[in-house]
Each structure stands twice: as structure tokens, then as C-alpha cells.
Amino acid sequence: MKKLSMMDTGFLLAETRETPMHVGGINLFTLPPGADEQEFLHNLADTLRSDHDLQSPFGDRLRMGRLKLAGPLHWEKEKTLDLEYHIRHSALPKPGRYRELFSLASRLHGTLLDRNRPLWEMHLIEGLQNRQFATYSKFHHAAVDGARSMHLTQSMYSYDRDARSQGSAFSIEAQRKYRAQLESIRSQGMNDQEIRNVAESLQEFLNSSTHLFGSIKRLIGGWMGKGGALALPWQNVPRSSINTHVDGARRFVAQSWSFQRIRAAGKALDGTFNDAVLAMCAGGLRLYMQNHSELPEKSLKAMVPVSLRQKGDIDSSNAVGAIVADLATDIADPIQRFTKIQDSMIAGKALFKGLKPKEAALMLQLLQSPGLLLMPLGLMSKLPPFNTIISNVPGPRQTMYWDGARLDGIYPASIVTEGVALNITLVSYDENVDFGITACRRSMPQVQRLIDYMDQSLMELEQATGLSVKTEQDDVKSTSKRPKKARKSTKNGRKKIVKNDL
16 A cells, blocks of 8 residues: 655645646547557457456545545555446547537546546547547546646657557556656766756755755745745736636646747747746736736735656655746836746746755645645635646657557546636647636636637737747638648648647
């Protein structure tokens, strides 16, 4: 048995019918040439169900003592595993557009996982147009975080179009092979610089108490209003329609943008790719709020998860910290907005600089400690710690295949909580960045418009910096008279979701 960490347990404690605590999303594929869709998906399902000796958490269920969630929690092997329940085959109603796919994903994402079984599901979905099919998966956040899900993705699929699955991707044997593959890559790639990096990390370990003291000192200064650009939870967080009571119904939408296009906008302003993502989301949220006549005078704040996972760690359920970014939605000028976002990110990262994972987890608990009181009292919607969540999960940077089916996109679906009715998560895959937007259906019924506003925000950055790039909007306009070809193909043949199909 494996004991759950405090962070893992926290996701179980926070879960209610209105706030399911699972992550997952849609993976989109194109069938291999000549393959029959139903036969191909049946074979995939049979392969996934072919082994009952599964790696954690897929073969494990929760074990609770007499005190239930108040006592110690463990993962234990499920003795009566029913893979027909966990791996399901579904079909979309005609005409099989992305709209129908997102509608199905929205319904599936709003239902709780059964705690009497291992906490995961996978749905193989047929019926999409243009010889595409999809999977929708969800895993409880107590068992899987974003980085772990990307390890699973890379272990399931291959960079080789001709590779075929040998047994279930969820099996212990598949995990062993993937671990061996990582070790082989790491040992072949070790050089003098990496050896120096190891030495430097050891030095950081020895000096960790100094780093922790400095981080706590900066944190106290921030709470006292002396943190400069540092943004903290519950500090100057405005109320908005995003920060309301939520129910269990979800709305999920998705879109892809070029990785190079977003990175170019960041580089033009001496910033990072992540700075550009935040600026793009910030501008989109500003437009969304303006068009709903509810833009707060104070700037919106976003919680930005930061991975604390050690290199080669594919076993930990959760290894993540978080900082708060000032989205500068009170600033009209896109360049000034970008600069303020960048400054707040630099200040936030300084809190975790040099900390070991356990120390970073302690820092995260200090940041979130007011929520321990507010959440049981039902006050999170009245006193939100931040306005939204924007999470960037690095994914594979080459085209991948699943038994010859090309992986076209990875669109993550994440968690909506009481008082935070919107979650924006993105995965960088191949040449694109795939955004998944999850929202409470009641609080944000028109969340799909945020996609248009984010694209407009990116165009504003490009125009302000003198960049000239063909936009997704141009693609839609150029195909509006030819509805059967409303999807744009990239150089590697990957199809993009476009807004007139949402």
C-alpha cells in the first residue's frame, strides 16, 4: 500500500458534487489510411483491457479507515478490477462536429468518479467527421497531475507511425519499459554541463535553509504590502462573474494556436513563452469582461501552477507549487499589460527559487492557509484567493501516433472550484499550443467567446510589436464560403479546430 500525501488528500477533502476534483481532457486523432473506424477502436479497447496487472493509480483504489477522510488514506490494489467499466466505447450523434464532441466532454467532465473503484475513466469516441476519432479521459487529481498525465501520454503513443501496441498502456510492464526508455535517453545524453548541473543542485540542497528563509521573508513582506510586483492570494483580488458559487455542470471548449506565433510575441517584448500566454489570456479576459459590462477596476489575478517534479519522476501523484500572476486587466495598452504580467511572474518565481520540493510544498501551504478556514464556511466565492487558473503543461514536441493513428491535438480539461468558475489549461504539442477551457456552465454560459477574444488579444500584441502573422481568424474568413473545408491543415498534416465549428 502507498500512503497519500497531504496534497493528494487535499483534493479528496475539497471534492463535492459541485466541484469534482478530476483532470483529463480530449485527445484528437486521425485514423490510419484504410482503417475501419469501429474495428480500429474496438481493437484499441481490447488492447487496453488486455492486462489486469496495472500500474498505480490505474489498478489501485482508495482505502480509508474508520475516520474516513479525516484519517490516513492509502492506495491499495483493486482485487476485482472491471476494465469494461473504466474503458468505454462511445459514438457521437451526427453530424459529428467538434461541437458535439465538446458537448459530450462537458457532460462527462461534470460527473464524479466512483470512489469505490480506481479513480479514472477513458472513453474511446467515434463518429467525428474527416476520419477523426477522439478519447476523453479523466483521472482524479489525488492520483495524477498534469506532468504525470504527459508521462502517460508519451508512454502510450509513439513517434514511429509504424509502431504497434504490445499490451495495455496502463500495465506495470508498460511503465517499466517507459522508465527504461527514459533512463536510456538520460544516460546517453549526460555531458559535462549536466554533471555541473548535478553539482549545483547539491549545493542548492545544502543551502536550502537560506533559500527558505528568504522566501518566507519575501512572503511576509508581500502580506505587509511591501512586495513590489509580487501578487499573493486574497490580496487585492477583485470580485467578478468568474468568482461565484458554482454547480456541477461544466462547459468545455478548445482551440489551437501556433507555438512559434505565441513565442514570437513573447520574444519581441524580451519575455518568455509563458509570459506571452498569460498576456494573451489576460487580454482575452479583459475583452470578455468589457463586452459583458463587468470589467473590475482592479486587475484580475491568476493562479499559475509550477511543476516541482524531479527529473525522471513518473510515480508521484502530485508535485506542483503555485504562484499568483497579476493579469493587468486594468491596463488598456497591451505592451504595458505584458510588462506588468512579466514583473509579477518574476516576483512570484522568486518565492520558490532554490527550494526543495518539500519546502516548496510548505510554502504553498502557507500561501493557501486562509482557504482552510474560508472553504468550510462557504466563503470562497465571496473572498476568492484569485480570479482564475492558467496552467501550462509541456507536452511532446514531435508528432505522435497510436497504432498508426496520428495524434492531432491534446486538449486538457481541468478543475473548476467554488469561487473560481474558469480554468484555462494548455499543452504544447508538436508545432502548436492546445488550449482547453473549462468553466461552470451556469456562471459562464458564453465561455466559447473567450476563444475569439484570446485570438484578438494575441493580434493586439503582434500589432503593437510590429509582427505580421496570418491569424486563425484569417483562416476562418478564407474558408467561410467552403464549409466542407473549414479546417486548416498544418505542414505536418495536423488539423486545427476553428471557431466556426464550435
